[in-house]
Amino acid sequence: MSKPLILVTNDDGINSKGIKLLTEIVSELGEVLVVAPDSPQSGMGHAITVGNTLRLTKTKVFNGINSYQCSGTPVDCVKLAKHYILKERKPDLLVSGINHGANTSISVVYSGTMAAALEAAIDDIPAIGFSLCDYSPNAEFMHVSEYVESISTRVLDKGIPQGVSLNVNFPASKDAPIKGVKVCRQARAKWKEAFDERIDPYGERYFWMAGDFINQDGGEDNDVWAISNGYASVVPTQFDLTSHAAIQEVEDMLFS
Amino acid sequence: MSKPLILVTNDDGINSKGIKLLTEIVSELGEVLVVAPDSPQSGMGHAITVGNTLRLTKTKVFNGINSYQCSGTPVDCVKLAKHYILKERKPDLLVSGINHGANTSISVVYSGTMAAALEAAIDDIPAIGFSLCDYSPNAEFMHVSEYVESISTRVLDKGIPQGVSLNVNFPASKDAPIKGVKVCRQARAKWKEAFDERIDPYGERYFWMAGDFINQDGGEDNDVWAISNGYASVVPTQFDLTSHAAIQEVEDMLFS
Numbered sequence: 001m002s003k004p005l006i007l008v009t010n011d012d013g014i015n016s017k018g019i020k021l022l023t024e025i026v027s028e029l030g031e032v033l034v035v036a037p038d039s040p041q042s043g044m045g046h047a048i049t050v051g052n053t054l055r056l057t058k059t060k061v062f063n064g065i066n067s068y069q070c071s072g073t074p075v076d077c078v079k080l081a082k083h084y085i086l087k088e089r090k091p092d093l094l095v096s097g098i099n100h101g102a103n104t105s106i107s108v109v110y111s112g113t114m115a116a117a118l119e120a121a122i123d124d125i126p127a128i129g130f131s132l133c134d135y136s137p138n139a140e141f142m143h144v145s146e147y148v149e150s151i152s153t154r155v156l157d158k159g160i161p162q163g164v165s166l167n168v169n170f171p172a173s174k175d176a177p178i179k180g181v182k183v184c185r186q187a188r189a190k191w192k193e194a195f196d197e198r199i200d201p202y203g204e205r206y207f208w209m210a211g212d213f214i215n216q217d218g219g220e221d222n223d224v225w226a227i228s229n230g231y232a233s234v235v236p237t238q239f240d241l242t243s244h245a246a247i248q249e250v251e252d253m254l255f256s
Numbered sequence: 257m258s259k260p261l262i263l264v265t266n267d268d269g270i271n272s273k274g275i276k277l278l279t280e281i282v283s284e285l286g287e288v289l290v291v292a293p294d295s296p297q298s299g300m301g302h303a304i305t306v307g308n309t310l311r312l313t314k315t316k317v318f319n320g321i322n323s324y325q326c327s328g329t330p331v332d333c334v335k336l337a338k339h340y341i342l343k344e345r346k347p348d349l350l351v352s353g354i355n356h357g358a359n360t361s362i363s364v365v366y367s368g369t370m371a372a373a374l375e376a377a378i379d380d381i382p383a384i385g386f387s388l389c390d391y392s393p394n395a396e397f398m399h400v401s402e403y404v405e406s407i408s409t410r411v412l413d414k415g416i417p418q419g420v421s422l423n424v425n426f427p428a429s430k431d432a433p434i435k436g437v438k439v440c441r442q443a444r445a446k447w448k449e450a451f452d453e454r455i456d457p458y459g460e461r462y463f464w465m466a467g468d469f470i471n472q473d474g475g476e477d478n479d480v481w482a483i484s485n486g487y488a489s490v491v492p493t494q495f496d497l498t499s500h501a502a503i504q505e506v507e508d509m510l511f512s
Contacts, residue, residue, distance in 0.1 A: 045331075046301030046365045054451075054463040075301075075366075079465065083449040106378060108497050109302045110331075115365075118497075122362060122446045154510045161502045161509070183507040185498040190378045193339040195310075207310040209335065234511070236502035241364050241374075242441040246417045246492035251439040253417070254410045255490070 004030035004092035004156050007081050007120070011041045011074045011099065011112030014061050018098035021141050022130065023062050025148050026095055029156060033091070034067035035081040037074060037112075042101070044073045046115040056080055074112035078119040093156050094120035097130035098148065100139055104131075104169050104223040105187040105215070108237060117165040118239045126155050127165040129237075133227055134172035143176040147232055151181075167235040171227050179230040186235050187222035189215045260286035260348035260412050263337050263376070267297045267330045267355065267368030270317050274354035277397050278386065279318050281404050282351055285412060289347070290323035291337040293330060293368075298357070300329045302371040312336055330368035334375040349412050350376035353386035354404065356395055360387075360425050360479040361443040361471070364493060373421040374495045382411050383421035385493075389428050389483055396429035403434060403488055423491040427483050435486045442491050443478035445471045 006026045010019040014036040023034055038057070055071040068085065070077045074096065081091070096116040103111040113129045120127035130148055132139055151168060160166065167186070171178060193211040200206055215224050223233035262282045266275040270292040279290055294313070311327040324341065326333045330352065337347070352372040359367040369385045376383035386404055388395055407424060416422065423442070427434060449467040456462055471480050479489035 040307055043304045043306040044301075045303045045371065047303040047329075048299045048301070048366055049465060050299035051296055054465060056461070056463065073303075076465070079449045080451065080463070083467075084451045084463070106495065109371075109374065109495055110304055114497075115301065118365065151510070158509055161499070161505050164499045164502045164506070166506070167497075181511055183503055183511055185500060185503065186496060188496075193335045195336065195340045205312070207312065207336070207340070209305060209310060209332070211339075234506065235497075236499040236506045237497045238499040238502070239362065239365055239497075240442060240444075241370075241423075241491075241493045241495075241497070243417070243420045243492040243494040244441060246420045246494075247439055247441065249417050250420070250422070250490065250492045253414050254407070255437055255439055 006030045006032050007091040007094045008032055008034045009036045009074055009077045009096050009116045011044060013037050013040045014059065014069045016100060017137065018100055018141060022095055022098050022148065023065060025145060026152055027065060029152060032065050033081060034062055034065060035070060035077040037077060038069040038071055041073050041112045043110050044112040045110050046075055047073045049073060049076050074116035075119045078116050082123060091125050093152065094125050094127040095130065095152060098141055099131035100137060101135040102131055102133040102169055103129060103167060104227055104233060105189040108167055108186055114167050114237060121163060121165040122239055124162060126160040128152065128155060129167050131169045132172065133169060140173035143173045143178060144170045147178060163240060164236045164238050167237040169223055169227055169233045171230055175230055178232050181234055182226035182231040183234045184221050184223055184226055187215060187217040187224035189213060189217060189224060262286045262288050263347040263350045264288055264290045265292045265330055265333045265352050265372045267300060269293050269296045270315065270325045272356060273393065274356055274397060278351055278354050278404065279321060281401060282408055283321060285408055288321050289337060290318055290321060291326060291333040293333060294325040294327055297329050297368045299366050300368040301366050302331055303329045305329060305332050330372040331375045334372050338379060347381050349408065350381050350383040351386065351408060354397055355387035356393060357391040358387060358389040358425055359385060359423060360483055360489060361445040364423055364442055370423050370493060377419060377421040378495055380418060382416040384408065384411060385423050387425045389425060399429045399432040399434060400426040419496060420492045420494050423493045425479055425483055425489045427486055431486050434488050437490055438482035438487045439490045440477050440479055440482055443471060443473040443480035445469060445473060445480060
């Protein structure tokens with residue numbers, strides 16, 4: 001039997017520490033193709049490049065592994081892999097990350113890491129986004145290796161429900177050892193931005209976006225709780241944005 | 257009683273035809289603030305600007321209406337409006353669009369128009385994204401005016417279920433008159449990209465992303481069906497990406 005084909009991407013860029021470790025781990029599990037952004041793409045969500053051109057270049061960042069860097073977003077990378085590089089051959093698994101920084105709760109909607117996983121799920125490719133709750137470029141990842149390998153292996157063996165990909169977050173290493181895995185929902189939370197207003201050398205105003213994370217969720221069945229309590233969180237995440245529960249309610253409330 | 261405050265944005269940019277009409281319509285319903293991108297931002301999904309600076313400039317694009325153009329994405333515009341321009345005053349309604357092009361089905365995940373609406377919903381601001389299924393910059397919008405006004409008025413009067421915003425799509429005018437409104441789910445569909453490969457004047461390869469829309473949904477309770485049959489579609493759309501139905505299944509399948 002041929003080895004499974006595993007597609008690797010991320011949103012921190014092909015030179016980040018997280019994707020290096022992820023590629024090393026999954027190269028033990030199958031044949032690997034890396035297609036990742038050539039520069040950091042954090043916060044790009046499900047953005048695609050439609051009004052501009054894309055570049056795709058073979059790289060030797062990873063020893064002996066078929067790899068490309070792309071000028072576009074994480075979702076562009078997945079689309080180029082699916083429909084240009086691989087064409088009719090479908091990957092058996094996509095892994096994205098390991099992201100430097102949390103993608104729990106509402107952060108999932110801004111996350112290029114998870115958008116790449118959802119983009120794979122649209123084509124029925126089992127997919128996992130891995131994130132570490134530590135933004136540092138030099139973050140310590142070693143405590144997550146066995147979890148990344150174990151979860152990837154399980155998904156390769158057993159698949160994943162259709163239309164769903166896994167959003168996996170790990171506590172930072174200072175909170176290690178990880179106590180186990182909690183399969184749960186995204187916490188209800190939001191960001192409250194504080195715009196840092198500055199004046200450029202030409203006298204014009206500009207802003208940096210910054211913000212505080214506000215957890216509005218008192219439950220214990222969500223990803224923020226899991227991380228705060230030393231567990232890895234696994235949220236089944238979907239690209240169907242329909243609120244099925246609200247269809248009848250909106251009909252009755254607004255259109256009857 | 258003071259007039260309701262209505263925030264207007266889009267993803268085609270502040271100079272597009274669709275936002276001009278939308279601003280005219282809602283300025284009859286309340287006090288209007290426009291904060292929109294200074295250039296086209298189609299396909300930006302829920303992207304935010306985190307690694308770069310933002311500009312925000314007062315404009316006179318709309319006569320007598322408080323309006324700003326922003327160098328960032330549609331979601332940046334909403335964040336600047338919420339947390340910088342308005343601060344503690346919360347809009348009573350956000351309207352986004354009218355988009356030049358369909359945001360039905362899977363296109364919702366790539367849509368800056370709908371991301372802006374979801375970003376408002378995160379802060380419990382009732383929000384509607386309006387899109388016309390016609391990509392032309394000179395698209396004919398007049399057949400949708402009464403629907404935009406009527407749906408906006410209803411949401412101002414009656415609100416919207418928490419955590420949900422409305423994804424409203426209209427058939428192109430050649431299919432008019434619109435037969436009515438269908439409240440429904442997003443169709444199951446995907447894009448199959450064809451990358452147009454070219455060589456630049458320096459001998460280097462580059463790509464344009466193009467693609468075909470593939471409808472995989474035979475149902476009649478979805479937005480693609482509604483539009484194809486001459487109705488406006490209204491999909492209650494949410495920022496909670498958790499597949500609640502899959503939590504137990506993923507637990508049993510992978511972690512038991």
